[in-house]
Amino acid sequence: MELLCSDIEAAHQRIKPYIHRTPIMTSRLLNQQIGCELFFKCENFQKAGAFKARGAFHAVYSLSDEEASRGVVTHSSGNHAAALALAARTRGIPAYIVMPENSSPTKQRAVRAYGGNIILCGPTQDDRETTAERVLRETAAVLIHPYNDMRIIAGQATCAKELLEDIADIDMILAPVSGGGLLSGTALAVSAMCSPAQVIGCEPEEADDAFRSYRDGVLYPAVTPPRTICDGLRTSLGTLTFPIIRTHVAAIHTVSEQATIHAMRTVWEVMKILIEPSCAVSLAVLLEGKLDVHGKRVGIILSGGNVDLDTLPWQ
Amino acid sequence: MELLCSDIEAAHQRIKPYIHRTPIMTSRLLNQQIGCELFFKCENFQKAGAFKARGAFHAVYSLSDEEASRGVVTHSSGNHAAALALAARTRGIPAYIVMPENSSPTKQRAVRAYGGNIILCGPTQDDRETTAERVLRETAAVLIHPYNDMRIIAGQATCAKELLEDIADIDMILAPVSGGGLLSGTALAVSAMCSPAQVIGCEPEEADDAFRSYRDGVLYPAVTPPRTICDGLRTSLGTLTFPIIRTHVAAIHTVSEQATIHAMRTVWEVMKILIEPSCAVSLAVLLEGKLDVHGKRVGIILSGGNVDLDTLPWQ
Numbered sequence: 001m002e003l004l005c006s007d008i009e010a011a012h013q014r015i016k017p018y019i020h021r022t023p024i025m026t027s028r029l030l031n032q033q034i035g036c037e038l039f040f041k042c043e044n045f046q047k048a049g050a051f052k053a054r055g056a057f058h059a060v061y062s063l064s065d066e067e068a069s070r071g072v073v074t075h076s077s078g079n080h081a082a083a084l085a086l087a088a089r090t091r092g093i094p095a096y097i098v099m100p101e102n103s104s105p106t107k108q109r110a111v112r113a114y115g116g117n118i119i120l121c122g123p124t125q126d127d128r129e130t131t132a133e134r135v136l137r138e139t140a141a142v143l144i145h146p147y148n149d150m151r152i153i154a155g156q157a158t159c160a161k162e163l164l165e166d167i168a169d170i171d172m173i174l175a176p177v178s179g180g181g182l183l184s185g186t187a188l189a190v191s192a193m194c195s196p197a198q199v200i201g202c203e204p205e206e207a208d209d210a211f212r213s214y215r216d217g218v219l220y221p222a223v224t225p226p227r228t229i230c231d232g233l234r235t236s237l238g239t240l241t242f243p244i245i246r247t248h249v250a251a252i253h254t255v256s257e258q259a260t261i262h263a264m265r266t267v268w269e270v271m272k273i274l275i276e277p278s279c280a281v282s283l284a285v286l287l288e289g290k291l292d293v294h295g296k297r298v299g300i301i302l303s304g305g306n307v308d309l310d311t312l313p314w315q
Numbered sequence: 316m317e318l319l320c321s322d323i324e325a326a327h328q329r330i331k332p333y334i335h336r337t338p339i340m341t342s343r344l345l346n347q348q349i350g351c352e353l354f355f356k357c358e359n360f361q362k363a364g365a366f367k368a369r370g371a372f373h374a375v376y377s378l379s380d381e382e383a384s385r386g387v388v389t390h391s392s393g394n395h396a397a398a399l400a401l402a403a404r405t406r407g408i409p410a411y412i413v414m415p416e417n418s419s420p421t422k423q424r425a426v427r428a429y430g431g432n433i434i435l436c437g438p439t440q441d442d443r444e445t446t447a448e449r450v451l452r453e454t455a456a457v458l459i460h461p462y463n464d465m466r467i468i469a470g471q472a473t474c475a476k477e478l479l480e481d482i483a484d485i486d487m488i489l490a491p492v493s494g495g496g497l498l499s500g501t502a503l504a505v506s507a508m509c510s511p512a513q514v515i516g517c518e519p520e521e522a523d524d525a526f527r528s529y530r531d532g533v534l535y536p537a538v539t540p541p542r543t544i545c546d547g548l549r550t551s552l553g554t555l556t557f558p559i560i561r562t563h564v565a566a567i568h569t570v571s572e573q574a575t576i577h578a579m580r581t582v583w584e585v586m587k588i589l590i591e592p593s594c595a596v597s598l599a600v601l602l603e604g605k606l607d608v609h610g611k612r613v614g615i616i617l618s619g620g621n622v623d624l625d626t627l628p629w630q
Binding site (some may be wrong): 043045268269272274275309311314 | 580588
């Protein structure tokens with residue numbers, strides 16, 4: 001599965017009225033520490049606090065009026081849920097959001113604040129999908145899968161498109177991987193735009209299914225029960241995202257929980273911006289020295305900033 | 316005491332190689348909530364994490380080579396200390412920093428990281444000044460007072476200058492007040508640039524000496540022992556800053572600790588940026604409805620982002 005430059009451009013034009021072109025931040029201190037030039041694409045400043053707004057707005061505004069009128073359904077641990085609720089409210093249609101009971105209260109509140117109808121389910125992938133199917137039958141709404149959907153992937157691809165447009169000569173782009181919507185979109189954008197940048201996936205050791213799937217060529221299910229604090233990185237790759245990632249991604253690296261927490265805290269302290277744990281795995285890969293980036297120009301997609309401020313992971 | 320436009324321009328030119336022109340952020344959500352247009356001048360992204368870098372670099376680079384060679388001394392609860400240490404290191408001269416024993420460990424670490432020599436003292440204004448005088452005698456270095464110094468005030472004035480250059484038709488600028496360097500610099504910049512903007516000082520109720528000094532025309536000492544969590548707002552106005560503020564500032568408003576903590580958390584959650592408690596008083600004044608800003612264009616100087624992440628005030 002590929003995306004043409006024109007597909008990504010069309011997705012970008014469709015969502016531009018609704019999303020932020022997020023800033024790209026730099027840190028001299030982190031550049032010195034790691035020995036490369038880092039360009040942080042700040043999707044924590046995106047609408048609804050995560051890159052997910054890109055895919056959600058693209059999917060919702062891709063629907064015909066007839067489809068849209070029946071509303072949208074999804075299952076998500078949080079950020080896609082909030083983004084889809086916001087996109088649906090913006091188009092004036094209902095959103096039915098299946099969320100695991102253990103998803104963060106902050107993210108549940110965000111979905112409610114955007115007018116989404118929450119249906120709680122158990123913590124496993126199966127629980128989510130079964131419940132979503134029931135809701136689909138009951139509402140006749142359109143399923144917008146959080147990542148295994150080319151409309152979503154094309155939307156997420158616009159993030160790397162902006163990064164490549166704004167920063168010349170990027171050698172490498174790091175992004176977290178869970179279901180693979182962001183990572184496959186990033187890889188397809190790099191490919192479509194003929195950039196020589198390598199795309200690297202980053203994942204918690206405690207939820208390393210994408211790493212193993214990529215290595216073995218087998219689509220493994222998610223690690224259950226989830227053992228990582230990265231609440232956005234607990235799902236497995238999909239049938240669409242897996243082959244894209246296998247073809248277009250240069251490597252997937254994993255990092256410990258401790259390294260992720262340290263990287264998250266480092267971004268807060270040094271850059272004065274909030275990023276969520278799921279977002280910190282990419283910098284953790286670099287701080288742990290798992291990748292040779294010496295002298296390179298490295299893009300890091302800071303995927304989201306939705307944090308529960310009552311339970312910070314270093315406390 | 317006045318500053319001409321040319322004085323502020325000269326200060327700006329002098330420090331431009333060393334400081335960031337900080338971004339100005341907006342929040343549709345906060346605009347809706349408060350009923351005005353807010354422009355947040357993000358000095359939390361400034362070098363050393365606070366606007367203090369402006370005054371410190373200006374003062375350090377105003378010294379003759381002979382003066383500079385003897386080094387600089389100051390007393391500060393933290394942000395001026397770190398900024399002066401950084402400016403001194405940048406110029407290659409020693410910095411002797413008198414800090415109260417109760418200043419935050421994070422801020423002490425920052426001063427050390429920038430190569431400053433810390434001399435600890437008691438928590439009162441007297442303790443600071445006595446210790447600074449002793450260090451001055453011992454080192455023959457130049458005193459750079461944290462606020463009661465026209466070089467510092469002219470440096471801090473460049474912050475409002477950038478805000479007025481970047482955003483047209485500002486009706487009002489809010490800034491926290493402690494010693495008054497930022498507030499008097501802001502007021503002098505507005506006056507020098509012939510802007511009609513009103514300048515408003517914001518202060519914790521628990522450290523309301525500037526509010527009372529402004530009201531009564533009497534320069535009151537700081538509230539001791541300090542009762543506010545705003546560790547940057549515990550000192551009193553100075554003999555230079557007080558008359559400038561009395562002449563050029565439209566009002567000073569005070570807010571409760573609770574309102575400040577709520578405002579700080581709101582900025583973290585909504586804007587995804589770290590601001591320190593001292594920085595939150597201005598938004599707190601607006602969230603508490605203490606000022607009629609309906610339909611106005613309001614600049615808020617987010618003064619700093621140096622927070623001790625182990626002791627957050629809402630926990």
